[in-house]
Amino acid sequence: MLVLGALLSVLGVSIVLACAINDRTIEEARGNAVAEVVDTSLTRTVVRFSTDDGRIFIPPAGVLYPEGLQTGQQVRVEYDQRNPDLVRVAERTAAVSLLPVATSLLGVWVVLGPVYWVLRRRS
Structure with missing residues (x-):
């Protein structure tokens, strides 16, 4: 149980670190645009925008931190x-990922802690 909890904790921290790395990468060579939300789904939110040189992009992985966006x-x-x-x-950063990750990890340990304690007492 402790290994599973530790593994899920490392996964959660890795998600936050990946968000911070993406933010830093964007900040190093930041461009700004107005995008249209093309599609929203459970796994990604697709946007279309034009760069400063006039090229149109639709990122295949979608947009980071899409909470609350709607098609159109x-x-x-x-x-x-x-x-x-x-x-x-x-204006959205990795800080947006802290609450969901922290809440998820709290839930993991609230469940795994008592299970570990019960299993430990039985043996």
């Missing part, structure tokens, strides 16, 4: 000018 909506985005497929909603 216009939204300001920030993207990595070296790799416009890396795009996030403007």
Whole structure:
């Protein structure tokens, strides 16, 4: 049980770190645009935007931090000018990922802690 909890904890921390790395990458060569939300689904939110040089991009992985976006909506985005497929909603950062990850990890330990304690007492 402890190994499973530790593994899930490492996974959660890795998610937050990956978000921070993406944010840093965007900040190093940030471009700004207004994007149209093309599609929203459970796994990703697809946007379409034009770069400063007039190229149109639809990032295959979708946009980072898409909470609350709806199809057809216009939204300001920030993207990595070296790799416009890396795009996030403007003014949203890795801090957005802290609450869901922390809540999930709390839930994991609330469940696994008592299970570990019960199993430990039986042996």
